[in-house]
Amino acid sequence: MTRSWVPGADESLFGLDNLPYGVFSRQGEAPRVGVRVGDHVLDLAPVLDDEVFAAPSLNPFLARGRTAWQETRARLQALLAAEAGGNRAAVEPHLVPLDQVTMHLPVEVADYVDFYASLEHASNLGRIFRPDEEPLKPNWRHLPVGYHGRAGTVVVSGTPIRRPCGQRMPGPSFGPSVRLDIEAELGYVVGAPTRLGERAGAFDDHVFGVTLVNDWSARDIQAWEYVPLGPFLGKSFATSISPWITPLEALRPARVAGREQDPAPMDYLRRDAPWGLDLTLRVELNGETISTPSYRNMYWTPDQMLAHMTVNGASLRTGDLFASGTISSEGAFGSLIEVTWNGAEPIKLADGTTRSFLEDGDTVTISAVAPGGIALGAVTGRITPAT
Amino acid sequence: MTRSWVPGADESLFGLDNLPYGVFSRQGEAPRVGVRVGDHVLDLAPVLDDEVFAAPSLNPFLARGRTAWQETRARLQALLAAEAGGNRAAVEPHLVPLDQVTMHLPVEVADYVDFYASLEHASNLGRIFRPDEEPLKPNWRHLPVGYHGRAGTVVVSGTPIRRPCGQRMPGPSFGPSVRLDIEAELGYVVGAPTRLGERAGAFDDHVFGVTLVNDWSARDIQAWEYVPLGPFLGKSFATSISPWITPLEALRPARVAGREQDPAPMDYLRRDAPWGLDLTLRVELNGETISTPSYRNMYWTPDQMLAHMTVNGASLRTGDLFASGTISSEGAFGSLIEVTWNGAEPIKLADGTTRSFLEDGDTVTISAVAPGGIALGAVTGRITPAT
Numbered sequence: 001m002t003r004s005w006v007p008g009a010d011e012s013l014f015g016l017d018n019l020p021y022g023v024f025s026r027q028g029e030a031p032r033v034g035v036r037v038g039d040h041v042l043d044l045a046p047v048l049d050d051e052v053f054a055a056p057s058l059n060p061f062l063a064r065g066r067t068a069w070q071e072t073r074a075r076l077q078a079l080l081a082a083e084a085g086g087n088r089a090a091v092e093p094h095l096v097p098l099d100q101v102t103m104h105l106p107v108e109v110a111d112y113v114d115f116y117a118s119l120e121h122a123s124n125l126g127r128i129f130r131p132d133e134e135p136l137k138p139n140w141r142h143l144p145v146g147y148h149g150r151a152g153t154v155v156v157s158g159t160p161i162r163r164p165c166g167q168r169m170p171g172p173s174f175g176p177s178v179r180l181d182i183e184a185e186l187g188y189v190v191g192a193p194t195r196l197g198e199r200a201g202a203f204d205d206h207v208f209g210v211t212l213v214n215d216w217s218a219r220d221i222q223a224w225e226y227v228p229l230g231p232f233l234g235k236s237f238a239t240s241i242s243p244w245i246t247p248l249e250a251l252r253p254a255r256v257a258g259r260e261q262d263p264a265p266m267d268y269l270r271r272d273a274p275w276g277l278d279l280t281l282r283v284e285l286n287g288e289t290i291s292t293p294s295y296r297n298m299y300w301t302p303d304q305m306l307a308h309m310t311v312n313g314a315s316l317r318t319g320d321l322f323a324s325g326t327i328s329s330e331g332a333f334g335s336l337i338e339v340t341w342n343g344a345e346p347i348k349l350a351d352g353t354t355r356s357f358l359e360d361g362d363t364v365t366i367s368a369v370a371p372g373g374i375a376l377g378a379v380t381g382r383i384t385p386a387t
Numbered sequence: 388m389t390r391s392w393v394p395g396a397d398e399s400l401f402g403l404d405n406l407p408y409g410v411f412s413r414q415g416e417a418p419r420v421g422v423r424v425g426d427h428v429l430d431l432a433p434v435l436d437d438e439v440f441a442a443p444s445l446n447p448f449l450a451r452g453r454t455a456w457q458e459t460r461a462r463l464q465a466l467l468a469a470e471a472g473g474n475r476a477a478v479e480p481h482l483v484p485l486d487q488v489t490m491h492l493p494v495e496v497a498d499y500v501d502f503y504a505s506l507e508h509a510s511n512l513g514r515i516f517r518p519d520e521e522p523l524k525p526n527w528r529h530l531p532v533g534y535h536g537r538a539g540t541v542v543v544s545g546t547p548i549r550r551p552c553g554q555r556m557p558g559p560s561f562g563p564s565v566r567l568d569i570e571a572e573l574g575y576v577v578g579a580p581t582r583l584g585e586r587a588g589a590f591d592d593h594v595f596g597v598t599l600v601n602d603w604s605a606r607d608i609q610a611w612e613y614v615p616l617g618p619f620l621g622k623s624f625a626t627s628i629s630p631w632i633t634p635l636e637a638l639r640p641a642r643v644a645g646r647e648q649d650p651a652p653m654d655y656l657r658r659d660a661p662w663g664l665d666l667t668l669r670v671e672l673n674g675e676t677i678s679t680p681s682y683r684n685m686y687w688t689p690d691q692m693l694a695h696m697t698v699n700g701a702s703l704r705t706g707d708l709f710a711s712g713t714i715s716s717e718g719a720f721g722s723l724i725e726v727t728w729n730g731a732e733p734i735k736l737a738d739g740t741t742r743s744f745l746e747d748g749d750t751v752t753i754s755a756v757a758p759g760g761i762a763l764g765a766v767t768g769r770i771t772p773a774t
Contacts, residue, residue: 110538111538137615139611139612143554143612145615146619147534147619148536150498150701152497153701153702162583164699166698167653172530174654196549196625197549221699224526225532226617227526227615228613229503229533229534229613231616232532233698233701238583266559267561312553312620312621312624313549313774315539
């Protein structure tokens with residue numbers, strides 16, 4: 001690990017090998033781009049003398065493409081390194097303690113796609129929802145199943161989540177969801193676009209980085225509405241993401257081959273590089289850890305998702321976000337409907353209460369760590385009552 | 388009808404009671420906002436002395452809200468009226484013949500939602516895809532079923548449509564779609580946004596106008612991928628819209644009560660005003676009319692779609708587009724899969740060829756007329772071979 005002169009950085013999980021990007025503001029000032037170092041955010045526009053970082057989202061920087069991303073990262077690592085020497089005096093005034101800033105949505109989300117890439121999650125939901133059938137649909141092992149979500153309701157971590165109303169099962173009856181759930185996911189942020197009619201090229205030429213996602217889900221609304229066109233209002237009320245986008249570069253030590261696939265995927269889905277990721281997530285409910293699913297064994301890897309999403313010539317835009325779907329591993333699940341097995345086995349909390357699904361006032365926080373002493377920025381949200 | 392001094396306007400279906408908005412450019416110039424009058428487009432920025440119309444999309448104007456939309460329309464009608472008097476000399480230099488301009492995507496599409504609002508279409512597809520079951524799913528008469536589509540591949544009329552590749556039924560096999568279809572739809576463009584957690588108010592406070600939509604569909608890709616999360620690559624390669632957005636105001640004479648609904652819809656879906664529309668569509672394949680479906684009898688009205696889409700607190704953004712789903716009426720269908728009954732009854736064309744689905748080189752044009760001598764701008768597209 002390259003050591004840094006920034007106080008606390010080397011001892012944190014946000015040292016020089018990490019350096020995630022976000023959008024922050026100081027009181028009374030406009031949002032702008034920063035990089036996290038330890039418990040500080042570095043204000044990039046003055047340090048790098050580049051107006052692209054004075055924008056209120058990462059999009060203009062992401063649009064510059066991979067070479068620019070690499071150059072910027074290398075420059076920041078040099079400026080922040082212990083041996084930075086004379087640079088330190090110029091940089092230090094632009095380090096702002098995290099507790100003095102407000103974090104904003106880091107990316108102006110173009111299209112949002114959610115996949116369904118965990119074999120355990122898809123199997124569990126099949127068993128719960130369709131107990132008399134094969135848990136996996138016939139297509140599941142042939143392609144990464146996915147669908148478009150609502151980009152306009154992707155919100156930054158910390159945004160209160162209002163309990164949605166709608167038509168619910170059983171019934172249908174109308175009212176606030178009583179089966180409000182989470183989905184712990186990893187999201188991939190597209191930087192470099194493609195043109196309509198073209199397929200995407202190499203994964204790391206297009207994808208800038210990753211973020212943690214909580215795809216809030218109202219199971220009782222979803223169960224009634226989802227045939228035949230898929231989830232809609234059961235998901236579209238809010239999707240939270242971490243304020244930090246971790247560059248792919250930082251996750252290099254976390255890369256693993258990815259799970260074996262049977263049947264062998266079609267040519268356009270063939271893996272050319274190890275794009276599995278050895279990440280361990282932690283799901284906390286009101287501060288108590290309720291699950292620690294691993295991403296390592298996800299069935300479909302992100303390069304396969306990207307290849308699939310564009311094989312029909314659909315174009316990519318800067319700011320596209322595509323997520324993995326719920327991350328469940330053997331015995332460690334990324335949704336309450338799995339943890340409590342559809343409410344049959346409620347969670348017991350330390351305060352003596354139990355949970356099948358979320359109550360008003362509950363706070364859920366999802367975090368993740370990777371080998372090499374890297375953490376992703378956490379995503380958190382608190383449930384507020386329906387109106 | 389108010390008469391206009393613009394040559395040919397009164398005799399066209401684009402007179403002063405119509406005045407749809409679009410984005411145009413003259414050779415070598417930047418795209419900007421114009422209004423169609425007869426076979427001319429009026430360059431609004433200089434005429435109204437307002438920079439909002441120098442933007443390359445309608446979004447900044449749409450964001451101003453209903454009062455501004457009404458004022459602008461009234462001003463334009465006065466400037467273009469036969470009795471405009473001295474105004475004519477100032478306006479006339481900014482009228483450009485349509486054949487001297489290129490039309491662009493009129494709206495920067497935020498989220499794109501597609502509904503499934505035609506009872507005939509939903510029933511027909513049920514009969515074709517699931518012949519052994521009830522054609523309608525249990526939820527269909529209780530709520531307007533819908534899903535999110537890909538906003539980034541909404542393209543303007545005239546954009547070539549490349550035949551998509553993908554995993555297809557039967558099989559799965561990989562290759563170009565051999566069941567490429569159209570869906571003739573009406574799209575609604577949102578102007579005034581809402582905040583997260585709020586429901587939308589009155590329909591005409593939020594929705595600016597309508598456009599024709601061709602939701603190109605690869606039936607063989609869709610059939611394999613769509614369970615359980617809905618259509619994805621079978622639709623996401625392209626969705627074409629007319630270059631013209633017709634203000635709701637222009638469709639006042641077309642408004643009808645809307646079809647009776649059984650069971651009575653829940654309170655939040657109660658109709659408070661007649662938002663059915665008496666429109667007749669025309670679908671042409673290589674210049675031959677193959678169907679003339681009516682919008683009049685659509686089951687779910689657009690105010691119900693808007694109420695449904697936001698009942699869970701999902702916010703609206705300026706530029707959101709939501710479409711009706713395929714418009715089929717009794718005996719007149721808005722998709723080839725219905726017209727040819729899944730290929731069992733191919734269309735015979737005047738050149739002696741037949742069609743079950745689209746061939747490379749085919750051109751499809753969808754147009755529509757409303758009472759009061761109003762036409763919507765047509766949407767057209769030609770199929771180019773897969774790569």
